[in-house]
Amino acid sequence: MGDGRSGDGVTLLLLNGLPGVGKSSVAAALAAVRPGTLVLDVDVVRALISGDPAGTAEPARRLALDMARSYLRAGGDVVVPQLVARPDQVGRFARSAADGGARFAHAVLEAAPATLARRVADHDAAHRRGLDADAVAAYAAGLRQVARLPGVVRVDAGTGDADAVAGRVRALLEG
Secondary structure, three states: OOOOOOOOOOEEEEEEEOOOOOHHHHHHHHHHOOOOOEEOOHHHHHHOOOOOHHHOHHHHHHHHHHHHHHHHHOOOOEEEEOOOOOHHHHHHHHHHHHHOOOEEEEEEEEOOHHHHHHHHHHOOOHHHOOOOHHHHHHHHHHHHHHHOOOOEEEEEOOOOOHHHHHHHHHHHHHO
16 A cells, blocks of 8 residues: 555555454554554444434445545545445445545455354444344355456455454555
8 A cells, every 4th residue: 555655656445345354453454554544434434424324325435435535635545444245336436546546456355154253243333233144145245246356356354363464465465
């Protein structure tokens, strides 16, 4: 990832994966080694919008993409830890990166289904309430399609060690 200060440009990194894979933890670990990085969690933005949660996903995503463009234009990297299981939605992130004058990078974190189920059960996040096996299966099917898009880097996140996974993400993106 670029730092916007050393001349190597800035990056919008979409850190993708199923619930429980560790996207938020890995995003925080990536940002910790690059001060000034914006960790833009769309679920946090979504929680700031009042009303029926069913109606807040799209406005939150639009706002997050606007925030990303603005921050990229100002010269900072952006990491977005977000499940994106539709190719057309990935395209929105890529366009925001381009509009912000940045490189777009996309990493999909992967772990065994049993590991993910345990992590989801152990962490009662508001955005995971009501997440059932059918919803996870639908997300997994969409994510398999997304993971086949050009330029996607797939990263084993099964260890749960956010620093180690962040190191693998950095190495794959830079390699």
